Amino acid sequence: MQKGLLEAAISGANTRTSHAQVVNELGRAIIAGEYPVGSTLPGDVDLAARFKVSRTVLREAMKTLAAKGLVVPRARIGTRVTPNTQWNLFDGDILTWHFAVGINEEFLTHLSEVRLGFEPHAAALAARNATEADISQMMRLAVAMGDPEHTAGSMAMADLKFHLSVLEASGNPFLRTLGSLIEAGLVGAFTLSSPAEDRSKINDVAANHIRIVEEIHKRDEEGARSAMENVIRLGRERVVQALRDVT
Structure with a gap:
């Protein structure tokens, strides 16, 4: 595979x-x-x-x-x-090549705008459709993000697993196919900046993801939407700042 x-x-x-x-x-x-x-x-x-x-x-x-x-x-x-x-910007290879040759702030902004367009809605749908097993799985993955032993790579993989689990819990098969865009965003985070580089931020990142699951568990669609928007915006701000720091 x-x-x-x-x-x-x-x-x-x-x-x-x-x-x-x-x-x-x-x-x-x-x-x-x-x-x-x-x-x-x-x-x-x-x-x-x-x-x-x-x-x-x-x-x-x-x-x-x-x-x-x-x-x-x-x-x-x-x-x-x-x-x-x-060009098919949803294609995994094309996204990979963009990061390989160097991306700019505009590219990251466009990518986060797309994520903001579908991930908060996926979280709202998860609040409506997720099973108890789905919620338990999402909570396990969110808590796992707080592991103080995370490297930048393991943190990014934990982040990816969480966000893909939300798409899965949404119950919408079209949303599940958009995982490559999330991966692309996290590739940017991995290559430019990571919360794992500052141990004090790991707990904050985990807490923000746990909040998403808590809102889903409460079946609060707007709360889940807002919590997901917050996570994506914070991630974008961190990566954009890292990009500015190196340019």
Whole structure:
């Protein structure tokens, strides 16, 4: 099974198959602007020689990039890079490549705006639909975030598990498919800043997540919505400040 964005970021795992290597390197180069919008990628012969792969592997890689909206093949013209408005930003690889080449405050703001658009609603739905077993699981995960032995990586994974459990408890299958956006936000937190770097903040983070579960347990939809909004906004402020500190 393919590793998620966060697990890959933490482990530093490298792409292994020839197909994945070609997709990864070309995708990252496109996101980085090495191949500008409207430009044509090098021909098949050149790319096959560069990556030391067969034409078949190269064609499959191009199909993958096209499916992600990054390129479009044109007969007798070549494979062109599409405008970023056509890129599938919900795609896990594309999100990973953005973080790999360097993100800015605008990107993080847009990402948090999307999270604010669906996660608070997921929390409200969880207050309506969650079973007692769901609530117990969410509480265990929220409490686990307060472990003083957390590293930045383990803290981010604990955070991810909690937020995915809320999507699951919402009972809405469409919301459950948006987990990659949460992962992307937490990749940003992991790479730029983490509460685990300041032990005094770990308990505060856990308490804020526990509050979400308490509101869900009370079946208070607006309370759950507000508690989730608070967690996302605090996380955004921490990461944006860290980004400003390094720029």
